[in-house]
Amino acid sequence: MLDSSSRLTGDAILSDGTPLSELIDRERREVSLRVHQDREIFELEMEKIFARSWIPVAHESEIPNPGDFVRRYIGQDSCLVVRTESGAINVLLNVCTHRGMPLCREERGHTRTFRCPYHGWVFDPQGNVRGAPYEKEMYGDWLRTCADELALTTARTASIGGMVFANWDPLAEPFDDYLGDVKWYLDAMINRTDSGLEVVGAPQRHIVKANWKLLAEQLPDGYHTSTLHRSFAQLGVFEHKVSSGINVSTPEGHTMRLVDFKATWGLEGRDDSASLADRLAAMPPPGTNAAMTEEFANNLTEGQLRLLAETPPAVMGLFPGTDLFSFLSHDGTEAGGLGPVVMVHGWIPRAPDLFEMLSWILVERDAPDEVRELTRRTTIRNFGISGLIEQDDAEAWRGVQRSTAGVMGRRINGKYAAALGIKRPEGFEGGGDVYAGTARDDAQWAWWSRYFDVMTS
Amino acid sequence: MDAMTREESTGKRSPFESFGRGERVRPSDPVYLEILGFLWDEAATLDQDDLTEWLSLLDEDITYIMPVRVTRKRGTGSEFDPAMMHFDEDIASLRFRVRRFLETTAWSEDPPSRVRRTVTAVRVYRTDAPHEFEVTNSLLLVRTQDDDYRLDIVTAERRDRVRRYGDDSFKLAQRTILLDQATVSTPNLAIFL
Secondary structure (H helix, E strand, O other): OOOHHHOOOOOOEOOOOOEHHHHEEOOOOEEEHHHHOOHHHHHHHHHHHHOOOOEEEEEHHHOOOOOEEEEEEEOOEEEEEEEOOOOOEEEEEOOOOOOOOOOOOOOEEEOOOEEOOOOOOEEOOOOOEEEOOOHHHHHOOHHHHOHHHHOOOEEEEEEEOOEEEEEOOOOOOOHHHHHOOHHHHHHHHHOOOOOOEEEOOOOEEEEEOOOHHHHHOOOOOOOOHHHHOHHHHHOOOOOOOOOEEEEEEOOOOOEEEEEOHHHHHOOOOOOOOOOHHHHHHHOOOOOOOOHHHHHHHHHOOHHHHHHHHHOOEEEEEEOOOEEEEEEEEEOOOOOOOEEEEEEEEEEEEEEOOEEEEEEEEEEEOOOOHHHHHHHHHHHHHHOOOOOOOHHHHHHHHHHHHHHOOOOOHHHOEEEOOOOOOOEOOOOOOOOOEEEEEEOOOHHHHHHHHHHHHHHHO | OOHHHHHHHHHOOOOOOOOOOOOEEOOOOHHHHHHHHHHHHHHHHHHOOOHHHHHHOEEEEEEEEEEEEOOOOOOOOOOEEEEEEEEEEOHHHHHHHHHHHHHOOOHHHOOOOEEEEEEEEEEEEEOOOOOEEEEEEEEEEEEEOOOOOOOEEEEEEEEEEEEEEOOOEEEEEEEEEEEOOOOEOOOOOOOOO
């Protein structure tokens, strides 16, 4: 067992004597695949990462009215995401402070108070205890005098583009600091229109038989697409080559892949003198149409408009528990057109070899019905549990998890040696470390560097 | 399909609300037995991984959906999301899925899963269209992949609309899969239910 004093700060010595910090080789850019197998590491991740990080729990549009709530998880802790009378959103630990019963077992509902089904303590949406059966006989005025101590544990909350994030750690960095340079890109991705995005409905939920990091670290991996997702090239949907474009990472461990429109969609013939507005209208970002792009200038800077027109973010990972996708793929029709994929993933690590995935689909509130419908259906068909793209990812993650379960398998190192180095295209306005060109391992390596910094600090 | 049947098929009803309201077809009725046979054959076709044959059992206007399920308190409304789905397919998208499995390196199903579908509790109802029947049934699906000893079990109520052609031939015109699980316990739906 881990020494309890070593759990919260500094390097951890695993039970076989190996310091956690030795599982990364920063010079060779390798990581021991033991990190996906070890129960001790998993427990440490729950303490040092999931209990202290900004985790996506809901979209504001899931709980539009005061009293609306959904039940979600942060790490393995069940929490209630509640809209209060003032319109604010609170995130409460779904554990009764009396004896530990979940206050709520339904996943969605509307209520003014939460009454524990065990002994009947009642809490309001702020988490304050409001009473209990036979309160005077049982407790006198104790529930009132010790109200602070008896209140539900509350998380800090923040949101961007309507996605609500929560963090249990009162000392954690503010949400905007956590986002850092990625906020500029993220706003361009999901805060572009006047009315913004809303969810199609409740997120898909399903299990994946793999360690959560196999998903989290994969986001900036453009290398796997030409082999694992080769079927899309064989079907003529995507070109069959290593993805080129721009990868970005930030010191917070966030990563993204920006598509190079010219290279990917063969638009070399387009008139270079066309204005940004014309370019955006000619190729509206996923989930919008030409008319909607006129609103973008109300919400984005010229640099962000240029980003969307020339090198839009297609996939983005926020350390440690959020993925966002915004790109075009096969719409599943006979004619085989392209449709928008707009999805957000969160995840719940359940065990070293199992996580649950949540998949929200986002559509523009004010988009015409046909745009919303095309986005909804294309996203379902490409991403999430039945998605033709992510079907194959789930198989790769399960495969790595099983093959590194053995004594010998877990001694193998994952390799991230393909370095490009920072290459910032001339005039590129986005922040972070920018790697332009054929996708190599730089951004993924930045993810692992951040992971080990957090785990050993 | 002939134009007459196509016209009649516009009578599809919402599988969430008004399914199975028509007159019950008794289990002793030959029609019931023919539909039972069709469902068994259809399940066997999938179990045998004969995806091309399976597509031939689907009608051109099929809608094939699996809504997301969310746990709710008794009496507070449907647990099924009306818009968010695990599957939302028509004949073109189902053909595209099958084409990917059969013609490309679709790693998720190569080697293919082994899946056993048990279809029970079949109830058949007449509809306003004389050749169409609404059928509810229970599906017990057990999936295993390569030599992984773990079994994935998925259970659901299926609400099917089955359309009769001639004396003994049927096609599936609508399938709504109402899962029992809020969190689906298989890593992907690279299989059909």
